[in-house]
Amino acid sequence: MLRAILSDDLPRSRLLAVLLAVILVVLAAAPFLLPGTRALETAARICMFIVLVASYDLLLGYAGIVSFAHTMFFGMGAYGVAIAAAHLGPGWLPIGAGAAAGVALAALTALAIALFSLRVRAIFFAMITLAVASAMAVLVSQLSGITGGEDGLNFRIPRELTPGFRLLEEPVFGTRITGRVIAYYLVFGTCLALFLVMLRVVNSPFGSVLQAIRENAFRAEAIGYRVVVYRAAATCLAAVIAALAGAVFAVWLRYVGPGTTLGMEIMIDILLMVVIGGMGTMYGAVLGATIFVLAQNYLQALMERAAAATAGLPLLPDILNPDRWLLWLGLVFILSVYFFPAGIVGRLRGRA
Amino acid sequence: MNGPSLETRGLTVRFGGHVAVDAVSCAFRPGELTAIVGPNGAGKTTYFNLISGQLPATAGQVLLEGRDITRAPVAARTRAGIGRAFQLTSLFPALSVLENVRLVIQARQGRGLRAFPRVSAQRDLIAAAEAVVERVKLTRLAKSPVAALSHGDQRKLEVAMMIALEPKIYMFDEPTAGMSLDEAPVILGLIAEIRADPAATVLLVEHKMDVIRSLADRLIVLHNGALVADGPPAGVMASAIVREAYLGGALEDV
Known part of the structure; x- marks a missing residue:
């Protein structure tokens, strides 16, 4: 049963299995385990980034395709929901229709980019994705009548998902089951399902062809696979999953803006998460996203305390000043890439 | 004919x-x-x-x-x-010997686009690949990544890949x-x-x-x-x- 759910792709390292189980349990019980809205926000962010990073791993780690348009597809899903909800009003139908439109647009765009550029060299594909993603970001900021421009769009979601809604009168395990909790489980459930689908895809016959193409596209073609078809299919699949993650995350945030969905910074964050977690492993996305989001959210607070604790000492408080958090984050990444070139998962499996 | x-x-x-x-x-x-x-x-x-x-x-x-x-x-x-074994060995280095051969049989049977069954459940493909690996006497290395094989064993696999195509x-x-x-x-x-x-x-x-x-x-x-x-x-x-x-x-x- 477990083997079927995990598609026979077991963690293959006891420590990795424990870490994954802890992350799963904490995320599954987040509304009950973690106090406060900030912690729940972080948990939802982790869920969403796991899917986004895993879908990028499908592309980069399994198919060996370098794309810089992944956040664009994520943004298409998010903006699909936001535009529909902002212009058609709150309700399940606009959200569903907006998500469907965003996903369809992502799939078509991915297909167009893939067929246009995957026949030629890989670097050309990377450049095209960069160009299209930049053009899309400009388009979104210019079409402010529809997209809200640089300000983004705030929109209302169905009442059942808002903090004011109470599913039950009595709290469960000390937590009120508000619309926010329901919204969290919408995010969690969707992300878990999407992750397991991707885990199945990479362990399917199709997934094995992607790995063969990554290893040796020349021979893959020579044994009868039309490489461009498989690459295009992988690009579309990754785009669709990124768009779905974007749609769900937009519902959670009740807001979309260029900074939260389309920015190149997020693209670089995703790249880092894939590399830190371990490319071509899927489980690397879980660890990479969790560690990265936690660091982003809590490193500053941690440094503030450290700076306060060392207030009397020379130099140290300055280095530990919360404003320097990016420096420390950067250092952590350089060290992790240096010491775990195969990512955390690669390292854990290598030891086992 | x-x-x-x-x-x-x-x-x-x-x-x-x-x-x-x-x-x-x-x-x-x-x-x-x-x-x-x-x-x-x-x-x-x-x-x-x-x-x-x-x-x-x-x-x-x-x-x-x-x-x-x-x-x-x-x-x-x-x-x-048309089947071909290359002069310069051309394989899938990170994948196992068995996976290399299985991929060929899967290509021959046109099953590469199946994205939802598990590879491990495709018993017929695996059995067919094992038979080919046995023919080139690589069974004891079937689970090894190709990159770890000696030159001679890689040459055998190169030929096995063509045999698996049944051209x-x-x-x-x-x-x-x-x-x-x-x-x-x-x-x-x-x-x-x-x-x-x-x-x-x-x-x-x-x-x-x-x-x-x-x-x-x-x-x-x-x-x-x-x-x-x-x-x-x-x-x-x-x-x-x-x-x-x-x-x-x-x-x-x-």
Whole structure:
């Protein structure tokens, strides 16, 4: 049963299995385990980034395709929901229709980019994705009548998902089951399902062809696979999953803006998460996203305390000043890439 | 069927001013093993590239069972029945031996686009791959990544990949090059088995004379891209030895 759910792709390292189980349990019980809205926000962010990073791993780690348009597809899903909800009003139908439109647009765009550029060299594909993603970001900021421009769009979601809604009168395990909790489980459930689908895809016959193409596209073609078809299919699949993650995350945030969905910074964050977690492993996305989001959210607070604790000492408080958090984050990444070139998962499996 | 299974008509490729394969017309029949010799740079591998499609022809035609495949892409030719083992080993290094072979069988059966069943549940594919791996005596290494294999074992896998395709045309490009004396017989034994199949058309680029003597039904000689001799091995070799000076030692007398 477990083997079927995990598609026979077991963690293959006891420590990795424990870490994954802890992350799963904490995320599954987040509304009950973690106090406060900030912690729940972080948990939802982790869920969403796991899917986004895993879908990028499908592309980069399994198919060996370098794309810089992944956040664009994520943004298409998010903006699909936001535009529909902002212009058609709150309700399940606009959200569903907006998500469907965003996903369809992502799939078509991915297909167009893939067929246009995957026949030629890989670097050309990377450049095209960069160009299209930049053009899309400009388009979104210019079409402010529809997209809200640089300000983004705030929109209302169905009442059942808002903090004011109470599913039950009595709290469960000390937590009120508000619309926010329901919204969290919408995010969690969707992300878990999407992750397991991707885990199945990479362990399917199709997934094995992607790995063969990554290893040796020349021979893959020579044994009868039309490489461009498989690459295009992988690009579309990754785009669709990124768009779905974007749609769900937009519902959670009740807001979309260029900074939260389309920015190149997020693209670089995703790249880092894939590399830190371990490319071509899927489980690397879980660890990479969790560690990265936690660091982003809590490193500053941690440094503030450290700076306060060392207030009397020379130099140290300055280095530990919360404003320097990016420096420390950067250092952590350089060290992790240096010491775990195969990512955390690669390292854990290598030891086992 | 007595007609040729594979035929090239005036097949030519030019790189700038250099003619690498020069109007080669030749027909190959099922049940026949044709050895191809020629000095380095004579165009043997280039001729193979034109047949299997890695290189587009400048002029001429390639016909598979009478059908013109000159413009067909590589994957389509493979699916039509052209199998090739490469001179420079070309495998999937990070994947296991069994996975390499399984991928070939999966391609042959057109099952590569199935994205939802598990690979581990495709028992028939795995069993078929295990049988091929057994034929090249690599069973004890079946789970090893290819990158960890010795040169000789990688050469065996290279041949296994073509066998797994079950092609109509088998193209061996120096299959035993660089193999040790105790490893080569596995490959030569397999070639002999394939040759015994009356439906198989075999093309073999080979330098070793004893191999050609024992396996080939026919010998053709390429020189500067042109077909200069064609006939039973004994006769061609006799004349080839006479012309050895100008063939530049195309045959190694082992």
